Amino acid sequence: MPTTTSWLKRNPRKFLVLAAFVWFGLYRLLIPASETLVAQLPVERASPLGSALQFFFYDTPKVLLLLTGIVFVMGIINSYFTPERTRLFLARKSEGFANVLAASLGIVTPFCSCSAIPLFIGFLQAGVPLGVTFSFLISAPMVNEVALTLLFAMFGWKVAGLYLVLGLSVAIIAGWIIGRLHMEMYLEDWVQNMPPVQATVDDNAIPLNERLDSGFESVREIVGKVWIYILVGIAIGAGIHGYVPEDFMASFMGKDVWWAVPLAVIAGIPMYTNAAGVIPIVQALLAKGAALGTVLAFMMSVIALSLPEMVILRKVLKIRLIATFVTVVACGILIVGYIFNLVL
Amino acid sequence: MKIIKVLGTGCANCKTTVKLIEEVANALNVEIALKKIEDIQQIMMFNVLSTPAVVIDGEIVHSGGIPSREKIESWF
Incomplete structure (x- = not known):
């Protein structure tokens, strides 16, 4: 783990590119993954329960993935706008x-x-x-x-x-x-x-790797706090999705x-x-x-x-x-x- | 002994910050006098825009959000 962290600190740009690729890859996998998952379960895909489950297994990772990505990027952007x-x-x-x-x-x-x-x-x-x-x-x-x-x-x-x-x-x-x-x-x-008072800012430039830290920090703080609401929201949505x-x-x-x-x-x-x-x-x-x-x-x-x-x-x-x-x-x-x- | 003030109107983040500073000081065996300032008029005397903020010996060392453990360690 310490080697990973120091690599990240030395190569923040490479990390960002790599993370973007992994993120898009995961995003593309969401639909096939949720279909495969539901197919493994002993329920009819076309039944209300099957449709509700597919919706839940697709939507939960989708929303969490989107939120993590955007909160991370916003955490970095936030560090420019104190x-x-x-x-x-x-x-x-x-x-x-x-x-x-x-x-x-x-x-x-x-x-x-x-x-x-x-x-x-x-x-x-x-x-x-x-x-x-x-x-x-x-x-x-x-x-x-x-x-x-x-x-x-x-x-x-x-x-x-x-x-x-x-x-x-x-x-x-x-x-x-x-x-x-x-x-x-x-x-x-x-x-x-x-x-x-006179509005001032300390003009010390923050290096990119510290901005990445503030991105991680935002993810930990925001996603860590809101995931449960999202889960409940999607579960409600899924329940209704299936039974209408x-x-x-x-x-x-x-x-x-x-x-x-x-x-x-x-x-x-x-x-x-x-x-x-x-x-x-x-x-x-x-x-x-x-x-x-x-x-x-x-x-x-x-x-x-x-x-x-x-x-x-x-x-x-x-x-x-x-x-x-x-x-x-x-x-x-x-x-x-x-x-x-x-x-x- | 360092005199540390935590400025904040009593939100959860401020309480966590106080606890974290106490923990780190204990772990490093540093003697501190920790004070919590919740009165908004007093907080504004320090010219901070976001809370929780941390003041050590009269100087603002942190403002906005919970400081990281490493950051707190660097103060002692």
């Missing part, structure tokens, strides 16, 4: 374009919800406008690689792409509106009195039910989990005939708006700004839900 560097990008930029930049950087900057407050204050201290800071804070947890990968793996690139575009739009527009409302006085007094009670939810979460989207947004607020945790629910609702827009609105609401997060935000924001934040974001998600239902 919060300090993102702050430097955004400091003293004028609103509008900076909102777009902030929401986009939210995708690639590593972000943990426990850092939300220090980040929020640190951005403001360095002269990042309030609305731009919000654009970043809305986008970072909502539009992330885990959510996008899972949506892509389970529902295809169209759904993932729409989620990306509309999620960014919510973050950009909600942040811009909050900026227009000039609510700086609704920051807690101690936050308003924080001394300004299709339109159970359609009558009250279908496209024609206009109040389903607002209800989904409201239902999502008290719930709090990450993108992976909500996937089993999404899977179950969709498979039972709920409309995609309604379900995605629910997903966005669960991730972007949550009671525990508001309690934390209360330390730095006065009630009125929190209420504005929730209202603006909820309206954005509502519109996204209706657009999805209209388009798909």
Whole structure:
């Protein structure tokens, strides 16, 4: 093992090429492997159970493989976009374009919800406008690689792409509106009195092999945490795939039910989990005939708006700004839900 | 003796970081004074953007995520 590690440290580029080949090879093997596996079992391939098993044996490794690959690559990309560097990008930029930049950087900057407050204050201290800071804070947890990968793996690139575009739009527009409302006085007094700081970055270049380490670290941390949700999600999907009670939810979460989207947004607020945790629910609702827009609105609401997060935000924001934040974001998600239902 | 402060608002990652530093210090027989700072106003005095962050003798040596065991060993 030590020799492998040191080889990796000396040849990070070769490792990346090799890993990419192995990854694609495994990916190509998924369908034949799952078919072979099911053929070994004493069940009829065409039966509901056979079809459910094939779906499970194909989808589980597929989603995990995709997620591992993307989280690894994102871990490397993240090491280029530290919060300090993102702050430097955004400091003293004028609103509008900076909102777009902030929401986009939210995708690639590593972000943990426990850092939300220090980040929020640190951005403001360095002269990042309030609305731009919000654009970043809305986008970072909502539009992330885990959510996008899972949506892509389970529902295809169209759904993932729409989620990306509309999620960014919510973050950009909600942040811009909050900026227009000039609510700086609704920051807690101690936050308003924080001394300004100069945004800086330590410019020591990190060698590629250390960036690989941060890729491995992300895989260990993220995939290690979310695999169980994915397994449950796929098991639910597989169960339904085989037995098809299709339109159970359609009558009250279908496209024609206009109040389903607002209800989904409201239902999502008290719930709090990450993108992976909500996937089993999404899977179950969709498979039972709920409309995609309604379900995605629910997903966005669960991730972007949550009671525990508001309690934390209360330390730095006065009630009125929190209420504005929730209202603006909820309206954005509502519109996204209706657009999805209209388009798909 | 090194004075070590862990900055964090009390999330799981911060607790793990504290535990890990204690473990490594014990294993290496280094005497440390470990302090956990959870108050957000105090945390912001250190100018960190992501937590958990680790401050040794007034200097920020780590910020964002759980530090690796090797990294902690390098501090002692």
